Every structure is written in structure tokens, then in C-alpha cells.
Amino acid sequence: MKKGFSKILIYLLLTLFAIPVATLMLSEYAGYQLNNEITEAILDNARQNNQDLTKVNAFLQAHPPRSVCDTVTPDLLEYKHAVCNGNELWQFETMDKVIFLSMGLGLVFLVLVGVLGGVAFISPGAQAWSLRLSRPVLIFMSFVEVIVQGGLLLWFTFWISAFFTDKYYPKAIFAVALLILAGLFYMVKGIFRRIPFDNQVEGAQISRTHAPALWARMDNLASRLGTTAPDHIVAGIDASFYVTEVPLTVKDRKLTGRTLYVSLPLLRHLTPEQADGVMVHELTHLHQGDSATNATLGPKIQRFDLYISTMKDNLATLLVYYPLAVYRTLFELAWQRDSRRREFIADNKAAQIAGPATIAQSLVKVSAYSGYWGEVENELFAQDEKHENSLQIRQTIAQGLTQYAHSNGFSEMIRRQNVPHPFDSHPPLSVRMKNVGYEISSDQLAAVATHVPEESWANLIPDAEEIEQALWQRYEHEFSSAHEESLAWRYRPEDAAQTALVEKYFPPQTYTLRKGKTITISWQGITEPKHGELLRWEDISTMTHDTRCWIDYLALNFEKTRTNKRKRLTIYLPGIGKQMDALNESLGRYWVRHQTMCEYQRTLREEQHTTTADA
Missing domain, CATH: 2.30.29.30 (Pleckstrin-homology domain (PH domain)/Phosphotyrosine-binding domain (PTB))
Known part of the structure; x- marks a missing residue:
């Protein structure tokens, strides 16, 4: 992370100052040469007219031609008009001022990126203000940078050849002009790009009439926490639990308000008490307003990311990509820090109600199940033969989890692993267990991870088995299709079937x-x-x-x-x-x-x- 961020910072400095510095070097060198040429011409003229060279030299040393391109006293006006009146020397001296202005703008841009990024570290409320201000301010500065540095690049393209070879190349100048116009076009286009709404969730909505016992337990936990139950519960097979106030689409039905997603495979793996701890954790996110914050800032972050992506994908806009990327990285660091804080609060509340041991055990189970699921999928996806039959992922996980939990390095992997969650950045499991005051020893991890209870929250959903089986079938079909397409990218066909x-x-x-x-x-x-x-x-x-x-x-x-x-x-x-x-x-x-x-x-x-x- 540090290495990647350092690399982006280097690119940031290059994009803000490389063109101005290169142009300044050309301008200074050319101005110096012209200054010397004009000085020699004045001295030659003095010799031809038998003027006092000592006085002329003294005057030129006190007032070099370059020095009178700025504002001068009345007695030097005639001299200024003779040596620096809209000619090439005047142009180079004027360009120096433009270049320093460009560098100043670059410094302002740099400071704005740092300040707006720093504001995001103050508080969650400050994050919202930082994001709200950063988009218009940084995009405006991006436009200014493209116009100013584009002008410098045009001038540089003309004079780098004109000064050294007495020629200029219209095609090169035209290409640079097109690049600048393309940059401005993509920047405007990026502003109006729409965020694709694709919050489709594979699962089944569990209504109060469908599973009254489950909702009664949820209401009880919410009451003990001092909050209200979510508006919707969606059951699926993803290896995670989460709450969100982002609108979701489930089976073509749009759900708005507060939604809790529960994993049926994990519910079967957790005891009712362990599931209580998980639910209290998620309800705490609702109670603390974490999900509301995510729902508010999420679309703004997506819109900003979409704009940054547009800048990255086009050569003409790389100039402004890195300042935006640095701000986004700073904001993400602040966001992750706050996310970890929220997770610790939710874990502590779950530990108070369900017990520290219960929440620690549930974390281990979720981590182990999701980790092994990932390994099973990776192994299936790596196969170079098309999957003709049912993948049986659910059965494979159930049969192989015990062996996986007793494998070498399992305990270390579990402690390092983050519990999966689509809307937050979770701390490592070992840190979360330490936070709730209950750490499971390495020799106990496998037993905890593989224990399957006789009763679970899944029993509170009347047709949980049918729902889960249908979701697994759909998931495996999509997995097989994705795997088949990946084979089309891997194969060098050796037979008719591969062809x-x-x-x-x-x-x-x-x-x-x-x-x-x-x-x-x-x-x-x-x-x-x-x-x-x-x-x-x-x-x-x-x-x-x-x-x-x-x-x-x-x-x-x-x-x-x-x-x-x-x-x-x-x-x-x-x-x-x-x-x-x-x-x-x-x-x-x-x-x-x-x-x-x-x-x-x-x-x-x-x-x-x-x-x-x-x-």
C-alpha cells in the first residue's frame, strides 16, 4: 500500500510540474541565448559608430536586454522598445511568468488535494463535507491545469524545433492541440457519465408472514439493543452478513429502506446464540447510522470513482488523473479507519449482549467457511476442462471443511483473514477477537470452525432448504458459464470440442x-x-x-x-x-x-x- 501510494505521489508531482519545468528550461535557455545575441549586436553597432565601449558595456551590465522586458523607468522606455517590444525575447520573458503561474497553480492543486484529503480524517461528518467539496473543486482545478499546461505544451512543441532547427512542424502542433481538446472533451464527458444502478442481490425476501419466528427473534434482539428491526430481510448463499440502506433489487422487486442480508449456509453453521451475536453486530450498524452514512456517501463515491476511471482510461487526461487518485486514496484511508472503528463498536455491542466467546466463535466460523469456499472455487475455476455435471460446491464445502480446518497454516490464515463484507473494510480477525476480550487458542480453532449445531436460525425459515437449493443451482450455473467463457480465453484449440x-x-x-x-x-x-x-x-x-x-x-x-x-x-x-x-x-x-x-x-x-x- 505504502509503495503504491509513493508511486502515485511521484506521478502526481510529475504531472503537475514536468511540463512547466521542461518549458521553463527551454524558455530560460532560449532567453539567455537571445539576450547574448542582442547584447553582441548592440556592442557591434557601438564599435561601428565609434561609441565608448566602456560606457556601453557598463550600461548593458546594469540593464541587460532581458531585464527591461518588465516595467521600467521612463528613461529606459526607448531602450525597451528597441530590444523587447513584442519580439522573441519579450515572448520568452513573458512565458517565464506564465510558467511560474502554472507552477503556482500546481502547488495550489497539491495543497487542495492534501487539505481535502486531510479533512476526511477529522470525523465521519467531515468525510461527507470533504467528498461534497472535492468533486467540484478538484474537477475545476483539473480543467484549469489542462488548459494552462496544454498551452505550455503547445508553445514548447513549437519552440523546441523552431529555436534549435529554425523549423517548426505543424503536424506535431496539431497533434498536441487535438490531445488538449480530447482531454477537455473527456473531462466534460466524465462529469455527465451516469452511475449504473446494479444493486441486484441473489436471494429471497423473507417476510414477517413467511417466517414469523425469525422476525420475532429479530424484534427481540432489536428491542434489547434499543433500536428497531430492519425493514427487510433477504436470505441468500453469499458467505457474509450485512445491513444496508442502499436500494436493492431482489427478484425484480426493488427494496428500499433498511435491509438485512443473511447467509443461509452460514446460519446452518452457527448456533442460535452465535447467530444472535452476528445479528446484534449488524443491528448496531443500523442503530449507529453506519448504513445510512454508507447509503449517502456510497453514490457520491461511485460517481467520483467513475470520473477518475474516465481520466485514467484516456491518455489526454492522465495529467489530472493522479491528483484525483491521490485524493481518493487519502479519502479511502480515512474511510477504512472509520470503518474499523465502526466494526469495533459493533463487535463490542454484540459481545455485551451475546457474550465475548459467542461473537469470537462466530467470527472464526464465518472466516473458515468463506476461506474454504474461496479455495474450492479457485480449484474449480482453475480446471482446464468444461464442467459438464453439477459442481456440488455446497456438498464439497461440507465434506472438506474439517480437513481444511486441520491443514497446516490454517490457524495463522484464519487470524490474518478479514471477515467478508461487501460494504465495509473489516479489521483482521485476530484484532477483532482481541477487541472483544476473547481469543481462541490455535489448538481450538479447528474444533470451533467445524462444529455444526443441531438447531440454527435457518430452522426458523420454513422453506430454507428449498430456497438455498434453488440459489445454489443458479449460482453453479452462472459459475459454470463464467468458467466456460474463461476456457475460450485460455485454449489453444487441440480438437474439435475445444475449437x-x-x-x-x-x-x-x-x-x-x-x-x-x-x-x-x-x-x-x-x-x-x-x-x-x-x-x-x-x-x-x-x-x-x-x-x-x-x-x-x-x-x-x-x-x-x-x-x-x-x-x-x-x-x-x-x-x-x-x-x-x-x-x-x-x-x-x-x-x-x-x-x-x-x-x-x-x-x-x-x-x-x-x-x-x-x-
Whole structure:
């Protein structure tokens, strides 16, 4: 974290000051040279007119040409008009002032980032103010920086060649101007980007009439805590419990207000008393207003993150990405610190009502179950064969949890692990157990993690088994689909089945050109239109798209191999028209697939080689 933040800080300083410093160096050097040239010209003129060189030299030392470009006394006005009246020397001296102004703006930007980031550490209320102010202030400063530094870069592009070679390059100046305009365009576009609302939750809403016993227990716990029960309870299979006041969508139904999410697999794993502790923990978040704060700040953070993402994704806006990223990092550190504080408060309240041992045991169980679930999924996803049958993830976890809990390093892993939660940053488990005043010894962790009670909160939901089974089936289907698509990115097809799978996600894409010609993009490569030759991806090193005389073309460079002797090839695309965007998208996607496949196959060979060597 520290290394990454230091790297961002270095980039921040470079983006704010690299262009001004480079421009200042050019301006100072050029101004110095021009000052000397004008001085020599004045001395030459004095010699030709038999003037007193001693007096002229003394005057020039007291009043160098550069010095009179600023405001001068009346007796020097004629001299100023002669040596610094809208000429190149005046331009360089004026540019120095603009450069120092730019550096000053950079310092102001830097201070604003630090101050607004520092405010977020004061209190949760200050975080809201920091976020509310930072977006308009920092975005405004970003616009100013792009305009000012863009102007400096334009000036630098012209004079770096004009001064040293007596030539300038309009194409380079035009390219820089386009870059600046593109930066301003993407900055405006980023402001109006909409946040995608996708708070879809896989689960089932548990109403009061559906599970009155569960709601009665929830009401009792809420009453003991001095608060009210949540408005909604959603049961799912994710390995976590949480409360939120963010609107959620469950089975096409939008839930607003306070929602508690409960995990059916974990409820079966917890005793009723342990589940009580978990529920008190979550109810405390509601009672303390934590979930309301998250619901208020969450959309603002998302909007800010979306804007930062837009700045990062475009070369023209990298200049302002790093200042925004530094602020966002500072805000995140403050947010996480406050989140840890909230977790400790909720844990302590749960320990007061359910007991320290009960809450510590529930934390261990949740960590162990979620940790093993992750390992099972990673192993299933890493397989290079398509999953044809049911994955049986639920059964695999139930059967293998005991062995996992007795494996080497389990206790250390459990103590380091964070209890999963989608809306907060939780402290490590060992710290949370110490906070509630009850630490479970290493030799007891496995027994605690694997104990399955006879009765649980899940028994309070009449059709919990049917709900859970349906959710597991849907989850495993989605998991299998995602795994199958990942295979399409990994395979170098060796048989018809693998070829069919790759082509399911990467089918040949054909685009029609003039005179009935076509160009086809496939997982194998590019079938060019002139001779129908397949140009394989492995032979292509680079490819670019450009236009010549209003005709689009692809310029391909090739790797030198025994089977390929060509160095480059230009493929003209007359008649491609509006299909060009789709063609570029296909080229990019299929090219990335090939690179991903090559990298995966290389890693696979290295792992196999290491395994063979160890054996």
C-alpha cells in the first residue's frame, strides 16, 4: 500500500510540474541565448559608430536586454522598445511568468488535494463535507491545469524545433492541440457519465408472514439493543452478513429502506446464540447510522470513482488523473479507519449482549467457511476442462471443511483473514477477537470452525432448504458459464470440442468490402481480402489502423519466423464505411484473446516444468 501510494505521489508531482519545468528550461535557455545575441549586436553597432565601449558595456551590465522586458523607468522606455517590444525575447520573458503561474497553480492543486484529503480524517461528518467539496473543486482545478499546461505544451512543441532547427512542424502542433481538446472533451464527458444502478442481490425476501419466528427473534434482539428491526430481510448463499440502506433489487422487486442480508449456509453453521451475536453486530450498524452514512456517501463515491476511471482510461487526461487518485486514496484511508472503528463498536455491542466467546466463535466460523469456499472455487475455476455435471460446491464445502480446518497454516490464515463484507473494510480477525476480550487458542480453532449445531436460525425459515437449493443451482450455473467463457480465453484449440468452445465466444467475424471482397477476423488470425490468405496472430507483432486518401487500411508488422518471411503488409479496406468501428472492436478483442491465451499457455508450461523438476 505504502509503495503504491509513493508511486502515485511521484506521478502526481510529475504531472503537475514536468511540463512547466521542461518549458521553463527551454524558455530560460532560449532567453539567455537571445539576450547574448542582442547584447553582441548592440556592442557591434557601438564599435561601428565609434561609441565608448566602456560606457556601453557598463550600461548593458546594469540593464541587460532581458531585464527591461518588465516595467521600467521612463528613461529606459526607448531602450525597451528597441530590444523587447513584442519580439522573441519579450515572448520568452513573458512565458517565464506564465510558467511560474502554472507552477503556482500546481502547488495550489497539491495543497487542495492534501487539505481535502486531510479533512476526511477529522470525523465521519467531515468525510461527507470533504467528498461534497472535492468533486467540484478538484474537477475545476483539473480543467484549469489542462488548459494552462496544454498551452505550455503547445508553445514548447513549437519552440523546441523552431529555436534549435529554425523549423517548426505543424503536424506535431496539431497533434498536441487535438490531445488538449480530447482531454477537455473527456473531462466534460466524465462529469455527465451516469452511475449504473446494479444493486441486484441473489436471494429471497423473507417476510414477517413467511417466517414469523425469525422476525420475532429479530424484534427481540432489536428491542434489547434499543433500536428497531430492519425493514427487510433477504436470505441468500453469499458467505457474509450485512445491513444496508442502499436500494436493492431482489427478484425484480426493488427494496428500499433498511435491509438485512443473511447467509443461509452460514446460519446452518452457527448456533442460535452465535447467530444472535452476528445479528446484534449488524443491528448496531443500523442503530449507529453506519448504513445510512454508507447509503449517502456510497453514490457520491461511485460517481467520483467513475470520473477518475474516465481520466485514467484516456491518455489526454492522465495529467489530472493522479491528483484525483491521490485524493481518493487519502479519502479511502480515512474511510477504512472509520470503518474499523465502526466494526469495533459493533463487535463490542454484540459481545455485551451475546457474550465475548459467542461473537469470537462466530467470527472464526464465518472466516473458515468463506476461506474454504474461496479455495474450492479457485480449484474449480482453475480446471482446464468444461464442467459438464453439477459442481456440488455446497456438498464439497461440507465434506472438506474439517480437513481444511486441520491443514497446516490454517490457524495463522484464519487470524490474518478479514471477515467478508461487501460494504465495509473489516479489521483482521485476530484484532477483532482481541477487541472483544476473547481469543481462541490455535489448538481450538479447528474444533470451533467445524462444529455444526443441531438447531440454527435457518430452522426458523420454513422453506430454507428449498430456497438455498434453488440459489445454489443458479449460482453453479452462472459459475459454470463464467468458467466456460474463461476456457475460450485460455485454449489453444487441440480438437474439435475445444475449437467449438472457442468459436462459441469468438466466432469468425466477416466484414464486406467493395467488389464483393471480405475481411474475416477469427481466433486464428486475419483472413485478408485480396488473396484470402490467413495471417495468423502468432506471426503478427503490431497492427495499426489509419486512413490514406479517404481509404481505411490496416498496417501489419510481422515477427520473423521460419514459416513467415514478410516484414509488413498493408491491407486496404475500400468500402468498409460504418463497419470500421465494429472491425476495430473485433481486432482488439481477438488480438487480446490471443495474447491472453499465449500468456496462460506459457505459465502452464512453466508450472508443469517446475512440477516435473520437483518430482
